Every structure is written in C-alpha cells, then in structure tokens.
Amino acid sequence: MIAKETIDKVFDAVRVEEVIGDFVQLKKSGANFKGLSPFSDERTPSFMVSPVKQIWKDFSSGKGGNAIAFIMEHEHFTYPEAIRYLAKKYGIEIEETEQTDEAKEQANERESLYVVSEYAQEDFERNLWETSPGKAIGLSYFKERGFTDTTIRKFKLGYAIDEWEIFTKNALDKGYQLTFLEKTGLTIVKENKQFDRFKGRVMFPIHSMSGRVLGFGGRILTTSKKVAKYMNSPESDIYHKSKVLYGIYYAKQAIAKEDNCYLVEGYTDVIQFHQSGIENVVASSGTALTSDQIRLVNRLTKNITVLFDGDAAGLRASLRGVDLILEQGMNVRVCSFPEGEDPDSFARRNSYDDVITYLKENTKDFIQFKASVLVKEANNDPVKKADTIRDIVGSIAKIPDRIKQEVYLQECSRIMDISEDVLFNTLAQLQNKEVKEADKNYKKARQQKAFDVVKNDAQQLTKVDVQYLLERKIIELLLLYGERSEVFDDLVLKATDDGKLELEQQQFEARVFEKIYLDLQDDEVDFTNSIFRAVYVQLIEFFTSEKKFSIELFMQELTPEVVSEVTSILMDEEKYQLHNWESKDILVKQKDHDLGQMVNETILNLRCFLIQKRVEALKTETLQNREGNAELLEEAMHYLRLKKVLSEKLNRVI
Structure with missing residues (x-):
C-alpha cells in the first residue's frame, strides 16, 4: 500500500504535459497543447492537453483524465503502478512492500505476464554479471561487439544459462506460475516436460514506450545451422511484435527533441548508435515494417530516416516499408552505408562527428534514392525503365498530401527525364483505379447491409436524454x-x-x-x-x-x-481549438x-x-x-x- 503522503507528492510534482510528452509529440495551441491520438489511427490532431487544468482529452476515442489516468490507459497500469512509474520519473522516493501470496493470486493475468517478464529480465541480467558462464560467454560477446559496461547496463542486456530448465526451475522455486512462464514464451511446455526457450543465448529485453518488459530477443552464439540465429518471444497478451519498436523507450525523448527518427533493422544497430551519442534511433527487430510501428513514431515526429545496410540484398523489400511510411503522411528520407557496412559496424568504427557528417551528406529524399536503386536494376532497358517510373509514381500515390504529391512528381520528372504531364496522368489513373475499387467494395457492402439497415433503423433511433x-x-x-x-x-x-x-x-x-x-x-x-x-x-x-x-x-x-x-x-x-477557427476569422463565443x-x-x-x-x-x-x-x-x-x-x-x- 502506498502512503497518501507519497501520492500527494506525486500529484504535486507531476505535470501532465511532461508525462504525455514522453509518448506524444505535443504542439502549442493557445493555452493548451494538441497532438495525434495515441489511442486511434488519425492524421489530424484530436488529442488535447490542458496545462492549466492538468488534464487531457482524446476527442477521437472519448478517453480523458489526468496524468495518472493517461499512464493507466496507455500502459495498462493499475493505479499503484501508475503512481510508482510517475514517482520514478520525478525522483520521488516510494516505499515498496513485498507482495503477499494472496495479492499475487489476485493480480490479473496481464499483470502477471508483466511480472514474469520483469523477473526474467532481472534473472538474465544477473546471469551476465554474476555467473561464470555469463561472464565468459555473454559478457565477452557484448564486449567483442564494442559495448561498454555502461551501455550493457543501460539496455539491461543479459544471458540465459545453457541448460535445459535452469531458468524455469528457479522461477518456479520463487513462486512464479508455470502458466505465465508458458504464456510469455519463456518456458516451452510439451507433455509433462518443460524447458527454457532461450537457453544459451545472449538476451535483448524489448521494452514498451514506458519501459515495461514486453518480451525478448535472444541470439545464439554457436554456429549450428539447425538453430535460428535470432529468436524472439512468441506473441502474447503483452507482446505483439508488429506493434513494438526496439529501443523506443530509450529513444522517445531524443526523437521528439531532434524531430527525426532513424529506423534501423537490428538490436545491435540501435545499441551502437546510442553508444556513439545518436539516441533518436529504433529498430523493427528484423521483421517487416508495419503500420502500427510507424504510428508509434508518428506520435513523436513526422520525420523518419531509414538506414539501409550496404548489402543490396533485400533492398526492394525494404523499400516497401517506405511506402507504408508515406501512407501515414510522414516525411521519409533514406541513407545507405558503404558496401559491407551496417549501422552497427559503421558507428563502431567511426567517431560521433564522422557518423553525423556521413548521415547529413548521404541522406537522400526517398524519390532520389528509389530512382537510383531501380534505375540500376533497369539497366537502360526501356520496358524496365517504364516499370521503374510506374513503381515510383505508385509510391507517390500513397502520399495523402496533394501538394507533396505534386512536388515529388516534379522531382521524379527531373530525375527520370520524363514529362510531368505523363506522370500526372499516370498518377490520376492509379488513383482512379483505387477510387473505383473502393467504390465497388462500398456499393457491394451497402447492398448486403441494405435490408439490415432498414430493419434496424427503428431500433437504432435513440431518444435524447x-x-x-x-x-x-x-x-x-x-x-x-x-x-x-x-x-x-x-x-x-x-x-x-x-x-x-x-x-x-x-x-x-x-x-x-x-x-x-x-x-x-x-x-x-x-x-x-x-x-x-x-x-x-x-x-x-x-x-x-x-x-x-x-x-x-x-x-x-x-x-x-x-x-x-x-x-x-x-x-x-477546448476541442474548438483543434479547428483553429481564429485563423479563419471565425470567433467562437466564450462559455x-x-x-x-x-x-x-x-x-x-x-x-x-x-x-x-x-x-x-x-x-x-x-x-x-x-x-x-x-x-x-x-x-x-x-x-x-x-x-x-x-x-x-x-x-x-x-
């Protein structure tokens, strides 16, 4: 139980705009702040924060409250957990009491998964620093990658002992239930046997935006071809890999401050960039980029710079991720490293100033980058060149902003040496095709629901209370x-x-x-x-x-x-401020x-x-x-x- 005096200290210290600013990019709007909703997919801000009243309101989802309510809603915390999170953020000492067995039993399943994951992270970290195999194998590997002790501790890297069930046995001895060990994927249960999923791997904890442990990535250190090099936690109630970005917890403040996010592929890319001093970087953890992952960044900035390895393999697949970013209305720039280099190796071999200089000098607009890559593939073949141009226009068609579309078409015309009229006509054809398809689907759905709508109209009429x-x-x-x-x-x-x-x-x-x-x-x-x-x-x-x-x-x-x-x-x-009526010379009558x-x-x-x-x-x-x-x-x-x-x-x- 947290003392009321401690809770009062937290309420006195908390500033709602600071708390929410860790998760959402807020912009000044009169006496308030506004931003994109973290609870729904939107491109026009409907999320308002009032520093004067110390409350927030999301007009798209209907949710609202104070700073505590935001943390509870966004991170699915209980009230005490939200207080503890904010106390830690503002450096307020809080007395923690040991959970009784009865209290553990009463905790809901989702919370139990968090508790088990937190224990696993601490256990793997303890193995790395305090056990002989952890030091000899795990710590040596991280040191070989060039990571300092400070960096290793910052990212809470760890090691899973190379034995079949040592982790599971220790966890059960400490009172953690096998049900939750299995649901988080830490333990694999087959028939009447159970064994550790990550045995013999160095461990990378994957955190939520607020710092909760959601799952793990584990790298095997042997050269066996029968075992996957990297293994992630399976999907669970708390871990959905398509909705998580590795490093977002450590990068969120730098992303908002720099108004740009570097997107890389792997865990070590993120860690090495952080160690070099570039903290506004996250990774898709080896999975194909998803819309949910992009929306995480979109809350903090509208600008993404995608960093590609020097190896051209899989580059076309990576370019599809760029199209997804464009669909979200974000600004995309691209940078590739010299052949044989990746963000990890490049940052390790160069100073901070050299890395920054390279990024500035070699970052291109996505049109320039895509054109240079696809033109090489076309190799002066007229048919392939036409396909390349159509591919680029297809990317431009995904941009929701019409002005940006026109600017990009003009740039494409210049680079590919083709008239703007042809490009605009091609764009119009693509968009008309999409509109016709959408209209066809809409009409089909409307016909299917026609009778239900008529039948339910009377039921749906609600009387004003x-x-x-x-x-x-x-x-x-x-x-x-x-x-x-x-x-x-x-x-x-x-x-x-x-x-x-x-x-x-x-x-x-x-x-x-x-x-x-x-x-x-x-x-x-x-x-x-x-x-x-x-x-x-x-x-x-x-x-x-x-x-x-x-x-x-x-x-x-x-x-x-x-x-x-x-x-x-x-x-x-406050919602009237979202429309910025004053700029349209429309005065809203005060309450x-x-x-x-x-x-x-x-x-x-x-x-x-x-x-x-x-x-x-x-x-x-x-x-x-x-x-x-x-x-x-x-x-x-x-x-x-x-x-x-x-x-x-x-x-x-x-």
Missing part, C-alpha cells in the same frame, strides 16, 4: 465557474389578488455554486445520474470547505470512472458569456423538464385510478400552469 444533458450542464457550470460571483435575476413565484401565478424578478449577487445549490435545494431536486450525483455532492463539499477551488486537488479524490467523465466536461470547450443568464436558464429548463415529467406521471396515475381523479387532475393543472409561467420566462410557446 434531456435530464442527463441538464444535469451534465449543471456539473459543467460548477466545475468551470462555481467560485465566480455573478449578479442573478432571480424569479420569485407569487400569487396575484385574483389567484393567478406570476414570476416576480429580483436581483441579487451570489457565487454560482451558491445559486445552484439553493435553487436545487428549494426544488428538492436529486440527480438521477449516479456519477453526476457523486460529483455534485463532492463539489458542494469542496466549495464550502476549501478557500480556493483547485481542479487538480478535486480530481485527486475521484475514481478513474468519474475522472473520465469530469475530464470530458472540462475539455468540451462564460452571459453566465448569470446561462445558470438561470439551465435551472429553469430542469424545472420545466421535471414538471413535465410529473405531469406525465399524473396522467398515467389518472388512467389507472377510477376514484380520486379530481385531486390528481387539480395537481396536474397546477403543474401545467407553473410550467406555462416558466416557459414564458424562457420565451417558449406552450
């Missing part, structure tokens, strides 16, 4: 303006000499929360939505007990579910414009709604009862007269 919206509006007014003093035109209901009801207007000054509280108290109104009811009670208590209202302090006391709803309310006004009138109208609307609800209930009761209807009808007429008076005040016609 007026009371929910009004209750939400009241919570919004309290959160944004609860402390503000305002002059209100209050309406006092009085009976005239002839018995008619009239509203008499009176002016008085009060704070917004006092006005709302007194009016709802007079009407004996209770919130029907459980979340709003809980927030309302806590808000009133906070306003009456604290000298100054603080959203940060208030949200510390809320559950994650309530935090999400409160964030949605608070950030509604606090005519605040007193807004509070009055919200309460009057709620009163009208509740009166109508009561009238409907009386109608139903009248139909069900045969006797005593006179009293019910009289009560209903009273409410209808009252509603008419309120509606007139709201300028409505009954």
